Amino acid sequence: MGHSLVFMPECHSTNDEASRLIQNSNVLEGTVVITNNQTAGRGQRGNTWISEAGKNLTFSILIKPSFLLMKDQFYLNVAFSLGLFDYLSEALDAEVKIKWPNDILVKGKKICGILIENYVQGHNIQHSIVGIGLNVNQNSHASVYATSMSLETGNDFKLEEVLPNLLVFLETRFLQLRSKNFKKLNDDYLASLYWIGEKHLFEKEDEIFEGEITGIDPFGKLRINVNGTTEYFEVKEIQFLK
Numbered sequence: 001m002g003h004s005l006v007f008m009p010e011c012h013s014t015n016d017e018a019s020r021l022i023q024n025s026n027v028l029e030g031t032v033v034i035t036n037n038q039t040a041g042r043g044q045r046g047n048t049w050i051s052e053a054g055k056n057l058t059f060s061i062l063i064k065p066s067f068l069l070m071k072d073q074f075y076l077n078v079a080f081s082l083g084l085f086d087y088l089s090e091a092l093d094a095e096v097k098i099k100w101p102n103d104i105l106v107k108g109k110k111i112c113g114i115l116i117e118n119y120v121q122g123h124n125i126q127h128s129i130v131g132i133g134l135n136v137n138q139n140s141h142a143s144v145y146a147t148s149m150s151l152e153t154g155n156d157f158k159l160e161e162v163l164p165n166l167l168v169f170l171e172t173r174f175l176q177l178r179s180k181n182f183k184k185l186n187d188d189y190l191a192s193l194y195w196i197g198e199k200h201l202f203e204k205e206d207e208i209f210e211g212e213i214t215g216i217d218p219f220g221k222l223r224i225n226v227n228g229t230t231e232y233f234e235v236k237e238i239q240f241l242k
């Protein structure tokens with residue numbers, strides 16, 4: 001990953017640029033599209049992703065997981081979340097967790113978001129764009145629930161060093177996926193899952209309820225024990241409260 005790199009001083013969204021690239025040429029798998037200043041970054045659930053120019057990593061990786069059936073697409077979230085988890089656990093020496101489906105938290109605050117967009121042909125995924133926003137040197141954020149590598153360590157990081165180091169970890173997990181090592185990926189994902197095995201409050205359609213995350217189903221739905229009953233939730237259905 002990253003052997004081919006497309007750098008743009010400024011762009012709206014690296015996911016959009018990567019998508020343009022893939023439609024217009026025969027792009028090498030692992031190509032990274034990266035910008036210094038992303039002006040209209042997109043997040044999950046239609047949210048925006050705001051990042052101070054020159055401070056953070058905002059990039060997209062083009063992959064061609066044609067080995068992956070559409071029904072297994074959640075494993076892309078698993079593999080890339082784990083790659084970030086592995087890298088940050090080593091770089092920060094702090095407690096890192098994966099908040100389902102693919103937010104990366106350090107001590108309960110979000111340090112990284114991932115937006116994966118799949119392009120499907122038949123039952124298989126033709127190519128995917130994995131967009132990653134990692135807060136590296138930004139020291140103030142609009143949300144109190146956000147953090148960065150510099151805030152967590154008191155150090156500034158060189159973006160040109162963070163990227164290749166991170167890509168090694170992402171590639172390792174992607175290769176685990178390519179060799180269909182689903183069990184290892186699943187076990188590691190659950191072991192690093194935020195709130196697993198703990199009682200917490202959640203919200204669905206204005207209703208607040210207490211439950212305990214017990215795992216995920218094969219399609220990536222969140223499994224929660226609510227008053228002794230097992231319930232499954234889609235990403236858009238549920239919010240984590242406290």
Ligand code: BTN
Pocket residue numbers: 012013014015016038040041042043044045047049057058059060103112113114115131132133134
């Ligand atoms: C989220 O947590 O909501 C996902 C955020 C993903 C942000 C990254 S930054 C690089 C890439 N380009 C985008 O427009 N979004 C992703």
